[in-house]
Amino acid sequence: MIDKYNPQIIEKSIQDHWDANKTFESKIDDREKYYCLSMFPYPSGKLHMGHVRNYTIGDVISRYKRMQNFNVFQPMGWDAFGLPAENAAIQNKVSPKNWTDKNIENMKTQLKSLGLSYDWSKELRTCDPKYYKWEQVIFKKFYEAGLVYRKKSLVNWDPVDQTVLANEQVIDGMGWRSGAKVELKEIDQWFIKITDYAEELLDSLDNLNWPENVKLMQKNWIGKSNGAEIKYQILGTSEELTTFSTRPDTIFGVAFLALSPNHPLSIKLGDENSEVKKFLDLCKESKAAEADMATAEKLGINTGIKVSHPITNKEIPVWIGNFVLLDYGTGVVMGVPGHDARDYEFAKKYNLNIDQVIETDDNLDLPILDKGKLINSDKYDGMLSDKASNEIIKELVKSGKGSELTQFRLRDWGVSRQRYWGCPIPVVYKNGEAQLVNEKDLPVVLPELEKNKSPTPLSQIQDFINIEDGVLRESDTFDTFMDSSWYHARFTSANNDQEIFDDSTKYWLPVDLYIGGIEHAILHLLYSRFFHKALRDLGMVDGDEPFKRLLTQGMVLKDGAKMSKSKGNTVDPQSYIDKYGADTVRLYMMFTSPPEQSLEWSESSVEGASRFLKKIWSLIENKTYKPLSVDDLNFDKKDLELRQKSHATLKKVENDYEKRFSFNTAIAAIMELQNFIPDEYKNNDINESSKFCVDEAIIFILKMLSPIAPHICEHLWKKFNYDDKSIESWWPKFEEELLEVEEFELIIQVNGKVRGKTIIEKNRSQDEIENIASQLENVKAHIGDNEIKKSIYVKDKLINFVI
């Protein structure tokens, strides 16, 4: 009698067994290591579908690698500092710490119920002083290495709440809580010189086994551009305005210069002129986010100042433009309306000259953005853009009005946050002068909040910031991207209180495979790469890159949209785990979409996944392995076909798991194999050769499926009783000679359309093939009386007659 498949019972008992035996704790040994890391979650309270998908992918690969005899390290931890904890604390009157701790506890239980093979003995949480102590140490070392400095920069300021707002907290220009009009404000902040590594961050992308789109995004983000620095003398003074341009070939088309509203000259003019001041104030009613800046209506004001063109000496007006960023280039743009879309829009609006200085073959309407041939450019007329740029730079160098310059779009990393729930920046100010806290005095511990008191920025906690007369503590915390830039390395030495990294770090790093959401393609991954390189230069880690291979998973959607509380379209994974079991949820996640694409949630497909596991269960549950030797058996055609299918499936699944991360097609192949087993083979009273073949298929199916559905496979493996080892202790081998077939299906096309199919032996000559193909009735009918002009033969695949 077949027992019913009851996932709740078997999953719980196997998970308890894993826990009790510390099955997934890793130790250094002499096997090849494999460090498989999934991006750790922000402990928001509950797992969401994106987590389930991410962590299932990582677990499938970890389990597969373990079966391939790799020494696998798969840790898990918590990105535990951040804004949501502060918001929840204000809303629910609990401290951010308690809220976070409770969430972690809950989510950890959920992760365990998914059967994820984590080494929990290395668990980290970034809000733990034992963790962030080392972050403060790193910051100090960066400071000593000259990578840290202070400068003013813009933030979203809520004048009512008197706080700095994150971009997402500014809604339609208003503070989300106060509703007050948000303004840009300049404050002093700590910066890390990521730009020192811009060139290397760009160059070493080439060697990474990462998706091309991610590498491209990083490349564009770093944004190396070659151009020129060009100086314009301000008329009536000896002062100059310096601009950066990637298109010096368009210099004869300059119609205006535009200053950033935050440029020192703009601020000076604002102090002198109330109209300018009004305009600068207007520019402050913006949001710091680039997308908002770039889509805002282009506005400007003429300063009345004029500069002289460095080549023609013509007078050029200087404007202030709200679209000019202080942080990029020199904060001054040379406006060439004929050949730049933004400059064109600006010039149209304010009736400035629009001159064409570049000509191309196909473009007629200005602005012409492509390179081409110069016109209206004096002695450079007729020259091509690239050559002209070089010549013009030469002339500017000669006259001392310019030079060649390479610029990066990448800006230094502002790490200061004016918040409570973050890692304190280990600095004190003695009489206003910043000093790093001594290493022996680290960590600077985040002060606890008074009971039932909402969190406030550290600057308002007097006991914390006032140390003694004339000595104040820094009140900013670190950007949480700091916390997540080095956790992958700390996992390897998680329990070492004496050193940040140790011999284990040397053994496990780099991460062999890093898995996480595509939304982290730029910031988190770039910061982590930078950290790794900076730590390397401090002699703290080896190698140039932290993540050898990267897998970016797509979003989990419902009704075509990202699941979110505000849209009310969330699906709670836990209810599905409770109802169907972890194996079904894991199988569903892996089967429904390839990992890199977005996944549309579908209720009924979960049923389908569950149905497949039930089929596997009823196929195997009442069967036991029978030891037989191939040499004593005589296989008939059907037996051999099944063996061929089993081995071909194993080969395909290996390729899909390893090379393509294509779990959906691997599962489809396993389903095909399961469907391929003849019904009569499913009985227990069959002859020995058939028994051997069906046993082989069962062994392969369980082995291939176990990384995805580990509980049911482990359970059935034990019952099947092939050996007394865990199912994860070895991976089967396919036999290449079984895969060789003598026949194939020839496709016959006439003018590229399929008109016939026939099964024939391989390795025939083209003449033979043509002969056979043209005999087929349907092919004959389509050729008719027409002459065959040409025939194309693709060996052992198809023949195409062209008439």
Place this chain on the structure above:
RNA sequence: GGGGAUGUGGUGGAACUGGUAGACACGCUUGGCUUAGAACCAAGUGCCGCAAGGCGUGGGGGUUCGACUCCCUCCAUCCCUACCA
């Protein structure tokens, strides 16, 4: 605004290197089992057409003997845009 992706039946997807479009599932239809339903089993299922056949991978154009795949162009959706993580 800029950067990066995606678009294939009623649905999720497959086609890996330019060579059979729709594997594998879901759903649906019909039949079996059942008092009935659920579950399960079997057959069918891209669209139009009685059929022969034609059409078909977001729209339009191109390259090729042959295009989901390569090129141009347009449209829609999603991700990132430096203080959400």
